[in-house]
C-alpha cells in the first residue's frame with residue numbers, strides 16, 4: 539500500500555486519492571495477474587472518481603467475492619464533516635476532520651457562471667504572513683493526497699454532482715473523455731485554503747493528477763489554480779509536473795514591506811520570484827499568471843506602490859493579471875483594509891498601464907470563510923500565543 543494513507547481505527551485502508559496505478563498495485567500484490575489487475579483497477583477507478591460510489595456493493599461489474607474481499611480491507615472514505623456553514627452570499631464553508639482527528643477547512647464559492655472550490659493543502663502553515671489567520675497556526679501536518687482529493691469528492695457529494703445510472707448505459711451513451719465540468723456547479727478548484735501548497739508539493743501534485751485524470755473527475759488543468767506565497771525553487775516543478783494555473787501572493791513591491799508581511803521574502807527575493815514566474819512554462823497571454831495583492835491600509839496601497847507593481851511586471855515581461863484582495867479581518871489581526879477609494883485608485887493605475895486589476899469581492903466574510911480567515915481548532919495556540927500564556931503564568935506566579 540502507498541505509505542501516504544492516514545491510518546483508520548478500523549484498520550481498513552482508504553482508497554480515495556489513489557491513482558489507477560496504485561490501485562493496480564493492490565490487485566497485483568493480492569496475486570492477480572497483470573491483465574486482471576489492470577482491468578480491475580480501471581473499473582474501480584471509474585467507480586471511485588467518475589461515479590462517486592463509496593460502497594463496494596454498488597460496483598456491480600466486479601465479482602461478488604472480490605467486492606467482499608475489498609470491503610474487508612478497504613473503504614472509499616470521505617473527510618468527516620464537523621461543521622457546515624452557509625454565508626448570506628451563498629458561500630459555503632465546511633470544517634473537516636481527518637481519520638486521525640486533524641481539522642481543516644474547505645470553501646465553496648458559487649457564482650453565476652462558475653463554482654469555485656477552495657481547498658486546503660496543510661493543517662496549519664509553516665509560514666506566518668502577518669495578515670493571514672492560518673499563519674497564526676503552527677503547521678500540524680501535511681494533508682495526504684487522499685485528504686486533498688477527498689475535499690473535491692465531498693464537494694461533489696454535497697452538490698449532488700455524480701452521474702447517475704448504470705455503468706453499461708453510461709459507457710454506451712457517453713464517452714468517458716467527453717465528461718466535462720461545464721454546466722456543473724463545481725467548475726474550478728483553487729489551492730487557496732489552509733497551507734502553502736508548495737511545501738507539500740508531492741501530495742498536492744499526486745492529488746491534482748487524480749483530479750485531472752480524464753477517466754475520473756476529469757477537471758482540466760486550466761480550471762485549477764495553485765497559489766503560492768513564493769517558494770521559488772518549487773515553481774518550475776509545478777509547470778513541469780502538473781502545469782496548472784499559477785497565482786503568486788505578491789502583496790508588496792519592495793523588500794522592506796514584503797519582508798515584513800510575507801516573511802518568506804527574506805529567503806526568496808521579489809526578483810528571484812518574478813524570474814521564476816517569467817520562466818514558468820504554463821504562462822502565456824491566454825494563460826496569465828495571477829498576482830494576488832492584499833490591500834492593507836497605509837502599508838502597501840499607495841500610488842507609488844501601484845506604479846512600482848506595473849514597473850516590475852513590465853520589467854520581467856510577465857503575462858500577468860493582478861487580483862486586488864481587500865484585506866479580510868480576523869480576531870487579533872494587526873491591519874486594516876484600505877479605503878474603497880484607495881483601492882479604486884490603485885486599481886486604475888494598473889488598468890491604465892494595460893494590465894487587468896479587478897478587485898476581488900470578499901465572499902463569506904460573515905462565516906469567516908473569506909481569503910485568509912481560515913483557521914481550525916487543531917493546534918489552535920500558536921507559538922506566540924503559547925509564549926504569551928507562559929509569560930502571563932510566570933507573572934501570576936511571580
Ligand code: SAH
Pocket residue numbers: 667669670671729730731732733734735765766767786787830831832863864865866867909910911
Ligand atoms: N498559502 C498560499 C495559499 C493560501 S492563501 C498563499 O499564501 O498563496 C490564499 C490567498 O489569500 C493568498 O494570496 C493570501 O496571501 C491571501 N490572504 C491571506 N490572508 C488574507 C486576509 N486576511 N485578507 C485577504 N487575503 C488574505
Ligand code: SF4
Pocket residue numbers: 663664665666667670671672673674731732733734767787
Ligand atoms: Fe500560509 Fe498562505 Fe497564510 Fe502565508 S498567506 S501564512 S503562506 S496560508
